[in-house]
Amino acid sequence: MTASFDEGALVLFSGGQDSTTCLAWALARFGAVETIGFDYRQRHRVELDCRARIAERLRREFPHWAARLGEDHVVDLSVLGTISETALTRDSAIAFSASGLPTTFVPGRNLLFFVFAAATGYRRGLRHLVGGMCETDYSGYPDCRDDTLKSLQATLSLGMDHRFVIHTPLMWRDKKATWELARDLGGDALVELIRAESHSCYLGERGQLHDWGYGCGACPACELRRKGWEAFASA
Numbered sequence: 606m607t608a609s610f611d612e613g614a615l616v617l618f619s620g621g622q623d624s625t626t627c628l629a630w631a632l633a634r635f636g637a638v639e640t641i642g643f644d645y646r647q648r649h650r651v652e653l654d655c656r657a658r659i660a661e662r663l664r665r666e667f668p669h670w671a672a673r674l675g676e677d678h679v680v681d682l683s684v685l686g687t688i689s690e691t692a693l694t695r696d697s698a699i700a701f702s703a704s705g706l707p708t709t710f711v712p713g714r715n716l717l718f719f720v721f722a723a724a725t726g727y728r729r730g731l732r733h734l735v736g737g738m739c740e741t742d743y744s745g746y747p748d749c750r751d752d753t754l755k756s757l758q759a760t761l762s763l764g765m766d767h768r769f770v771i772h773t774p775l776m777w778r779d780k781k782a783t784w785e786l787a788r789d790l791g792g793d794a795l796v797e798l799i800r801a802e803s804h805s806c807y808l809g810e811r812g813q814l815h816d817w818g819y820g821c822g823a824c825p826a827c828e829l830r831r832k833g834w835e836a837f838a839s840a
Contacts, residue, residue: 615731626775639729642677719761803818804818805829805830
């Protein structure tokens with residue numbers, strides 16, 4: 606596919622299903638794409654190991670995108686893990702807290718991610734920021750909501766005096782539609798790459814490859830991914 610924009614984009618790339626799909630989405634639309642990942646001492650840090658394998662396979666198996674996929678940046682946000690008492694940054698049970706949010710919610714995580722992405726984009730001359738946030742199939746995180754990210758876009762643009770555009774191509778797609786988007790972007794080859802290489806499981810389990818990918822099969826992230834895959838595969 607010919608790029609829609611000559612400009613470049615910076616993709617928040619965790620190594621998960623959603624961010625990998627967003628990376629493909631950006632590669633299909635922008636003339637140059639860089640990636641940024643964050644190490645916040647997450648319980649499922651194995652996702653960081655998946656990033657390099659995904660990028661290497663994208664370059665090898667999708668040569669029309671290879672020239673567009675540029676530099677990767679990894680930011681140490683270990684301080685976020687230090688101050689967070691959550692099931693994603695501690696070895697604790699995944700449950701619902703008194704606030705009604707799951708204990709996997711890391712307060713401020715996506716806000717910080719975009720602040721550091723914008724600072725990196727400012728330095729790299731990249732005003733388009735792409736993230737896999739979604740409020741269709743999600744765990745209720747307030748920093749995934751469309752209103753939050755529209756507000757953040759305005760704040761970042763004003764605060765840095767630089768016009769940023771935050772793209773969230775999955776915002777109104779459920780997980781079934783996310784798999785469908787991957788197929789539309791890169792066919793069965795991209796679907797298989799995402800199934801086998803990306804990581805969603807909150808517990809970091811990569812011992813068994815299920816039909817829908819690796820994972821414990823029981824945590825909320827695995828449940829969403831499995832249900833989306835089953836709906837996609839049976840359509």
